[in-house]
Amino acid sequence: MQLSEEQVLALAPDESSRKSGKELSSPGKWVSKGVNELALWGECQGSGSKPYQTQVDLANIAFKCSCPSRKFPCKHGVGLLLLYARAKSEFTSHDMPAWVSEWIGKRSEKQEKQVEKKDKPVDEAAQAKRRQAREQKVSDGIEELLQWIKDIIRNGIISIPEKGSAWFENMSRRMVDAQASGLAGMIRTLSEINFYRDGWQTEFIDQLLRLYIIATGFKNNETLPTLLQQDIRTWIGFTQNQEELKEQTGVTDTWLVLGKQVTEEENLTIERNWLYGINSNQYALVLQFLIRGQGAQVALTPGLFIQAELVFYPSVSPLRAIVKKQLNTEKVQQYKGFANWQQVAEAETDQASILPFRNERPFIIEQVCPVFYNQQWWLQDSNNALMNIKGGFKNIWKLLSLSGGEALNMAVVGKETAYEPFGVWYQNEYRIL
Secondary structure, eight states: OOOOHHHHHHTSSSHHHHHHHHHTOSGGGEEEEEEOSSEEEEEEOOSSSSOEEEEEETTTTEEEESSOOOSSSOHHHHHHHHHHHHOGGGOOBOSOOHHHHHHHHHHHHHHHHHHHHHHSOOOHHHHHHHHHHHHHHHHHHHHHHHHHHHHHHHHOSTTGGGTOHHHHHHHHHHHHHTTOHHHHHHHHHHHTSOTTSTTHHHHHHHHHHHHHHHHHHHHTGGGSOHHHHHHHHHHHTOOOOHHHHHTSOOEEEEEEEEEEEEEEETTEEEEEEEEEETTTOOEEEEEEEEETTOOOSSOOOTTOEEEEEEEEOSOSSOOBEEEEEEEEOOOOOOOOOBSSHHHHHHHHHHHHHHOTTOOOEEEEEEEEEEEEETTEEEEEOTTOOEEEEOTTOOOHHHHHHHHTTSOEEEEEEEETTEEEEEEEEETTEEEEO
């Protein structure tokens, strides 16, 4: 896969990695370097006696490096791929050294084992027994959770800030024991609320209500529509077999990667990739979970257009999807956005009516500009309506430099009362923030 310099820099996990990667994109920084149809590799001299061995799987854009960095990709991976994007003629060696061929071989072997595992006969009786046992565990855990929620409401929430994190952690661990990891995560979110901020009560009750709706929905599972049942099970923590999903017919379209959010949890990197279908006018969320040393299954670079078939998880309001097939394609300028914040609010209302415990979603909104009012930044639409920019947004100055006070078409991600800008259309080209 051939990437531009901008797309390579978008793969960097943070600004410091981008800056360091640029510094390492000089040929003189590399003791050796090479490329073939499978991989890109190089040895970069660091502070130690031995150079760092850096390699890139070109088929799937995966990285590995012998440096001690916990970032993925590290600055060496960014620098090597950036050098290749700038000066392919510098890579004259085409025979993979042993340390590269061994890594590529292991990745191929792993893929073959996955295929073998898929073809292995399934013990349906044992599978049904495990499924039934888990259903009972979840049901028992939910009964305790509902009692916990009712006790909170009965006693009032004024004393909640005094409870401490251990009080929430105990119930979260109980949900883990009940094999309801999704509910455990929602309880941890409750504990992370800033109880010293004005208005924490609204945020707390909103999250508590979402927990209650999901828990009671599971209890009344059989009375609900099939797709809503699947939504509830997903939020609780039941997983969908991705190989089974890939057997279904998906939505084939030209997709624009609007943006990427990356979070770290211990040794796990979580990628949230937000996509927009040019022809289907459909939004998608592609989640990837990366363990250190392992590459992503698919390379999704913000600002890149891809021709792909996406299969959506079953839902009353489909958003999360997996990539079944992917090909590069040329840039496309066609897209359809919302005219103003009122239209976004109407779309949010429609979503809430069918899925009240939904998460953030992406939107393209036309002709909005950043304005500073009442000591904070807002996004103003063509009707002069204002919408909060989500707290913690770090790229306001880049947005201002592109906007120059003028309205731009913009991609945002958020929910209800606050949104985070991801990119804008500037001079007929999508620019990531």
